[in-house]
Amino acid sequence: MGIQRPATTWISALLTLLLILACTPPASADTLPSADREGAERLFAAAYSQFLARDYAQALENLDRALSLNTYFVDYYLMRGLVLRRMGRIDEAARSIRYYLEVRPRDSAAPRILERFWTEDLHLKEFIAGEAVQSRISSSKKDVKKVFSLGTLNTLGIKGLGKTSSFGDGVFIADTFGNRVLFRFPGEEALQSTEADAPVAAIPTGSKGLYILTEQGTVLEVREGERAPIELGRIPVMPSDGALVSAGLMVVSSAASRNLTLYSTPGLEYKGEIAFPEGERLFEPVAVAVYGAWLAVADRGNDRVFIQSLRDENLRFSIDAPSPRDLAWSSLGDLFILQEQGGVLRARISFSRRMAADVETVLSESEQAWSLFSLKDRVYSIDISGTHIWEMFPVPLGDAIASLSISNPSISREPDRESFLMDACVSGPFITYMGMNRAVTSSVWNNRLLGGDYSARTQPDQGFTLFFKPPQTIRTNTGEGIPAASGKDLLIALSQQWHSRRGDVANVVVAASTVFSQADIIQFASFCLQNRIRIFVFADEPPSVELIRGSALTGGEVTFVPNGVWGPFPEYSxxxxxxxxxxxxxxxxxxxxxxxxxxxxxxxxxxRDWIPMWPDLL
Known part of the structure; x- marks a missing residue:
């Protein structure tokens, strides 16, 4: 009996303890949160609708609220990844897809999505950093009348060509021996002309205005709304070529004076000289071309082309090029070099490594070719009389950067032909190549391979142009602009404008002086690429390579006035x-x-693009 009594006491105590534990609620810190599944699903459905309507900020907010109501909502991570990608936040998007795959490793769609995100991120970072673009050049002879939109019986009538230049779809031709300048401003169809005494170069500002350099150093200006030039003054050199470095600065090369000088615009105040190392023969700068903060100079006397940084005088490299006559940068940052004998070289430039990745002949049969100019991603070589012209454009090699974005899906219920219908926009830097080829569409849904058809929109696109200004005021025709002292400020303001305008944004104009981090400019360029927004850079100072590459990626370019003429989107876009x-x-x-x-x-x-499709919710 004495042995059994302690056992009975022990069992009773244990039962009492278990009863107390069972009746006592656990501490709140140890309690798993209860899931409000219905509330989470309502918010998820709202986020889904907002994503389809391209209201990304609101979609992201509702997704986060849905997760707070149900922490087991794994689908949140995949949907969040799709939203973040459209916002340009590719790194975060990839992380979200990885979290999703940790819980659902057998999902068939997510691995392909993640792989695509990684590929896009890698190519975008290389492109923005200034790496040489993988492409080959397609070249062919074209009809001058078609290139310049001339009538059947009209000709350019050039007596002796000087330099040619362009902005947007506008072209500017100096007829040195004919004592006139031919020009077609952006957005216009007909060529016009104005008289000038032996013009050497016509330099567009990015709007309906231009500067004219003459052989004797006189500088003229054709202002917006005017057709007759006014004289600004005279510089003490005999120009061979000239280009705008920024909105208030011009560089002029002189083979006669053997130097490069800088002048303010429009005041023509002397701002200094750019010195180059001596060669075996005399320095003979016959042509210049500007790509952001990099200046290309053709030294005919020493058979080479210098690439000089405009931000650091100690940063320069050179390319061997026999008898260079003229230069032109493509939008992708390739440098085209016209030689005296008529051949054209293409140098693929790596700005990150400060070198030409390679140099190749891309046009050899172009006798008497005299000048180069670029239009978007095309480069043209025109002969001295303006009767022959050759076109060169890049064809992508390997994976090309481009974006497809789908929105506003609906169901078309035709007899025996139920279909998904979606708005789509396409964006990328290979404008000419993509415009020449047919779109082929396929799709996968419910693990079945389906066909598809892409029909380009025929009516012109409309959309707002947003002007972002740095701390100093930039006055535009549309008002003061939106303050953005940094890339972070710009991204916040752009997101707000995108939301308030319901995604109806076509162009963004950003000042080159805006301070961007590498991460900010990548997100900015990615957002614009994903949503078919063109970036135009107002060169209030020489733009960085990163900013000018972001502009080229989206189909924009550099302008020297804050309110320019942006032109139409490509028809396929x-x-x-x-x-x-x-x-x-x-x-x-x-x-x-x-x-x-x-x-x-x-x-x-x-x-590629991905979009959840629930017919019941469309």
């Missing part, structure tokens, strides 16, 4: 995608089977 559904198909749960994968290929340029 927006339209409708139709995906015909099989008659036996039905929707399933998000995300793997219901994620529509759309593949749009234009030539060798491959684009």
């Amino acid at each position: 927006s339209g409708k995608i139709r995906v015909v559904l099989p008659t036996d198909e039905s929707s399933s749960g998000f995300p793997s089977r219901s994620t529509l994968s759309v593949y749009l290929d234009i030539g060798t340029v491959s684009m």
